[in-house]
Amino acid sequence: MSTSSTLSFTVTERTDRASEADRAAVLANPGFGQRFTDHMVLATWRKGEGWGDARVTAYGPLQLEPSAAVLHYAQEIFEGMKAYRHADGSVWTFRPEANAARFARSAHRLALPAMEEADFLGSLRALVETDIDWVPDATTGESSLYLRPFMFASEAFLGVRPANEVTYCLIASPAGSYFASGLKPVSLWISEHYSRAGVGGTGAAKCGGNYAASLAAQIEAAEHGCDQSVFLDSLEQKYIEELGGMNVFLVYRDGRLVTPELSGSILEGVTRSSILELAKDLDLEPEERRISLEEWRAGAESGEITEAFACGTAAVVTPVGRLVWNGGEVRTGPQGEGGEVATKIREALLDIQTGRTEDTRGWLTRLA
Ligand code: COI
Numbered sequence: 001m002s003t004s005s006t007l008s009f010t011v012t013e014r015t016d017r018a019s020e021a022d023r024a025a026v027l028a029n030p031g032f033g034q035r036f037t038d039h040m041v042l043a044t045w046r047k048g049e050g051w052g053d054a055r056v057t058a059y060g061p062l063q064l065e066p067s068a069a070v071l072h073y074a075q076e077i078f079e080g081m082k083a084y085r086h087a088d089g090s091v092w093t094f095r096p097e098a099n100a101a102r103f104a105r106s107a108h109r110l111a112l113p114a115m116e117e118a119d120f121l122g123s124l125r126a127l128v129e130t131d132i133d134w135v136p137d138a139t140t141g142e143s144s145l146y147l148r149p150f151m152f153a154s155e156a157f158l159g160v161r162p163a164n165e166v167t168y169c170l171i172a173s174p175a176g177s178y179f180a181s182g183l184k185p186v187s188l189w190i191s192e193h194y195s196r197a198g199v200g201g202t203g204a205a206k207c208g209g210n211y212a213a214s215l216a217a218q219i220e221a222a223e224h225g226c227d228q229s230v231f232l233d234s235l236e237q238k239y240i241e242e243l244g245g246m247n248v249f250l251v252y253r254d255g256r257l258v259t260p261e262l263s264g265s266i267l268e269g270v271t272r273s274s275i276l277e278l279a280k281d282l283d284l285e286p287e288e289r290r291i292s293l294e295e296w297r298a299g300a301e302s303g304e305i306t307e308a309f310a311c312g313t314a315a316v317v318t319p320v321g322r323l324v325w326n327g328g329e330v331r332t333g334p335q336g337e338g339g340e341v342a343t344k345i346r347e348a349l350l351d352i353q354t355g356r357t358e359d360t361r362g363w364l365t366r367l368a
Helices: 020-028 096-109 117-130 208-223 270-281 293-302 340-353
Strands: 039-046 050-058 076-078 081-085 091-094 144-153 165-175 186-190 228-232 240-242 247-252 256-260 285-289 305-312 316-325 328-331 364-366
Touching: 039 117, 050 117, 076 096, 076 208, 081 117, 091 117, 091 340, 096 117, 096 144, 096 270, 117 144, 117 165, 186 208, 208 228, 240 247, 240 256, 247 270, 247 293, 256 270, 270 285, 270 305, 270 316, 270 340, 293 305, 293 316, 293 328, 305 340, 316 340
Parallel strands: 186 228, 186 316, 256 285
Antiparallel strands: 039 050, 039 165, 076 144, 081 091, 081 144, 091 364, 144 165, 228 240, 247 256, 247 305, 305 316, 316 328
16 A cells, blocks of 8 residues: 555546436536536545555445444545636636645544645546546536545444544536525525534534534524525524535625634635635625624614625525524515625636636646
């Protein structure tokens, strides 16, 4: 097993790839996270040996012992990224160093092994080169190939300690809009019973457990006719944190663009930090600070807050239309379509990602 810091990925191509017609049908209407490409990447880490056995192989079921630690203690992390096909056919991804760095931070928090940035990027290149025909044309709209790198405790052992064997896997899935309703503003339910993460917990890490913890609130949201839950801080249940799978921004009438500051229990979204940087180009004044739920309610009612939107790799920028709580609701932005600022930010981001505008910040990395 290789212990070098740069892994080489051997490629074993399957002979039964999806037919061109099947692939074209999927790419015509990809939805989100439903169909996967022909291949996946796997690599194994063993204590004392490091990473090795890195390969591109046919996408398919993994063999895991029922005693694999991840199934019991959720020692798992993941990332979400996208690959975009530009007009000249080349394929690019957006700020992968930021995802690699967050993957390393998440690994540290979940006591998983670090993966070198070069290996993380190498895995993206190896899979995208092999399955390049699955990358949708991104020159119009927001279609992309969603990349999902993840790492989990695959050791068959029931003691509670960091696993001595860990599996890295990368899968890919053609993606259109994350919400089935497309760009229609979503409604948010204020979860007063459930917290997603607490002080000193894993909220800033991208680990499956955080998403599992958000699901009961998601059910509550659906029971109240809402699309997503908004989580408040776990100490006072007073300040807005995030939506579980997305960060949130509020737009003020005077041009301020405000998002909750990183509290240690909020995920530091790559889209979030990119929007904070882009804001200045768009004549907006970015602010990271605590935002109380009361400020949002009152500002939406008075008209001081003109728009709200959610953002993330999967969701890009999705307008928020209503904020709903037990006993009331407020409109928090235009209802029929996204507000002007959300639309402007969304377009600015997508224009860079899809190569429709010049990448002046060096945010794009070529994959194939
Ligand atoms: C992403 O935006 O990539 C996410 O990870 C959010 C969600 C689909 C889990």
